[in-house]
Amino acid sequence: MENMQKNFSLLGAAVAAAVLLAGCGGKPAGPAQGGAQPAPEVAVFTVAPQTLAMSTELPGRTAAFQVAEVRPQVGGLIQKRLFTEGADVKLGAQLYQIDAATYQAAFNSARANLAKAKANLAAAGPKVARYKELVAIEGVSRQDYDDAVAAHEQAKAEVEAAQAAVDSARINVEYTKVAAPISGRISRSNVTPGALVTAGQATALTTVQQLDPIYVDVTQSSEELLRLKREMDSGSLKKANGQATVTLLLSDGSKYALPGKLQFSDVSVDPGTGNVTLRALFPNPKHDLLPGMFVRAVVETGVSEQAIAVPQMGVTRNPKGEATALVLNKEGKVEQRVLQTGGTIGGQWLVKSGLQAGDRVIVEGLQKVKPGSPAVVAKAASTGGDAQRQAAAR
Numbered sequence: 001m002e003n004m005q006k007n008f009s010l011l012g013a014a015v016a017a018a019v020l021l022a023g024c025g026g027k028p029a030g031p032a033q034g035g036a037q038p039a040p041e042v043a044v045f046t047v048a049p050q051t052l053a054m055s056t057e058l059p060g061r062t063a064a065f066q067v068a069e070v071r072p073q074v075g076g077l078i079q080k081r082l083f084t085e086g087a088d089v090k091l092g093a094q095l096y097q098i099d100a101a102t103y104q105a106a107f108n109s110a111r112a113n114l115a116k117a118k119a120n121l122a123a124a125g126p127k128v129a130r131y132k133e134l135v136a137i138e139g140v141s142r143q144d145y146d147d148a149v150a151a152h153e154q155a156k157a158e159v160e161a162a163q164a165a166v167d168s169a170r171i172n173v174e175y176t177k178v179a180a181p182i183s184g185r186i187s188r189s190n191v192t193p194g195a196l197v198t199a200g201q202a203t204a205l206t207t208v209q210q211l212d213p214i215y216v217d218v219t220q221s222s223e224e225l226l227r228l229k230r231e232m233d234s235g236s237l238k239k240a241n242g243q244a245t246v247t248l249l250l251s252d253g254s255k256y257a258l259p260g261k262l263q264f265s266d267v268s269v270d271p272g273t274g275n276v277t278l279r280a281l282f283p284n285p286k287h288d289l290l291p292g293m294f295v296r297a298v299v300e301t302g303v304s305e306q307a308i309a310v311p312q313m314g315v316t317r318n319p320k321g322e323a324t325a326l327v328l329n330k331e332g333k334v335e336q337r338v339l340q341t342g343g344t345i346g347g348q349w350l351v352k353s354g355l356q357a358g359d360r361v362i363v364e365g366l367q368k369v370k371p372g373s374p375a376v377v378a379k380a381a382s383t384g385g386d387a388q389r390q391a392a393a394r
Contacts, residue, residue: 060218
């Protein structure tokens with residue numbers, strides 16, 4: 001009986017202890033839970049100044065190197081068209097034949113008048129010589145001699161006038177053969193045989209365009225031009241040696257195989273757009289570029305010896321539209337930097353301010369961190385030129 005009472009006493013004590021423990025919110029001892037999370041791993045790009053050839057991408061349009069609108073220089077009926085539309089023609093090649101009958105008749109008449117004038121000159125010359133001898137012995141009057149001299153001079157003038165008339169008539173006959181004024185590719189014909197044309201008419205018979213080489217006219221804002229000038233004056237941007245090279249991007253995104261040369265920059269600003277026109281010259285042996293095509297030209301603007309460039313994946317925009325980057329500082333904490341960028345080159349943003357040499361810009365794992373949080377480096381991207389190639393490959 002005593003043992004039974006002891007057992008009940010021990011059982012009651014255990015129950016009481018359990019109730020007391022439950023009331024205090026205690027839990028049985030177990031493994032620790034909710035320990036500190038490890039810092040997220042990120043990939044960084046270490047900023048290092050480098051020498052870069054700076055360039056700018058500008059919209060442009062192609063234009064023929066030479067354009068000649070073919071117009072008749074004499075009037076008449078078109079008898080023949082002597083070219084294939086869309087073909088290449090050479091300088092001086094005959095394109096049309098205008099009816100030359102009236103011009104040939106005028107040429108023949110002019111030649112006859114020239115022969116008549118020469119005959120009169122042939123008779124007037126010896127007469128002057130004879131009268132000169134006779135006037136010395138008073139065989140003829142002085143007046144007769146003077147008249148003979150005047151007639152001789154008049155005969156010479158008539159020969160010259162007749163010769164000019166012959167030359168003019170010959171030119172008109174030649175003009176009936178309408179020739180190509182330049183070498184190039186000819187467009188469609190605006191007239192057909194049987195059409196009546198007039199000298200210097202407003203409508204061109206056809207057009208010839210020289211396509212090799214070919215011009216590319218691009219526009220650049222006057223503000224950008226002033227900025228480049230200030231950077232060159234300050235020494236932060238140095239002018240590249242020689243003539244600036246231009247590369248071309250076609251409308252389908254492909255790169256034109258042959259580089260061009262910048263020819264000139266316009267001396268005036270368009271008051272409507274505030275832009276300045278730049279003209280580049282490109283070789284076009286296969287006629288891949290045609291007049292009027294829209295393209296984008298990448299123009300070399302100079303060389304920066306201390307350029308800072310970071311991969312585009314490491315630059316984002318804040319709600320204000322400002323370019324920002326997350327930087328891992330020396331204490332292993334994430335900082336947000338506001339950047340001033342100056343365009344892209346080779347898959348990288350050019351940074352004017354906000355970063356300096358040695359800064360570690362986070363390029364992978366951005367979604368894992370926020371400003372003020374810790375992070376550790378998982379792997380380091382290359383610096384300098386290697387980084388540029390790596391970013392471009394991505």
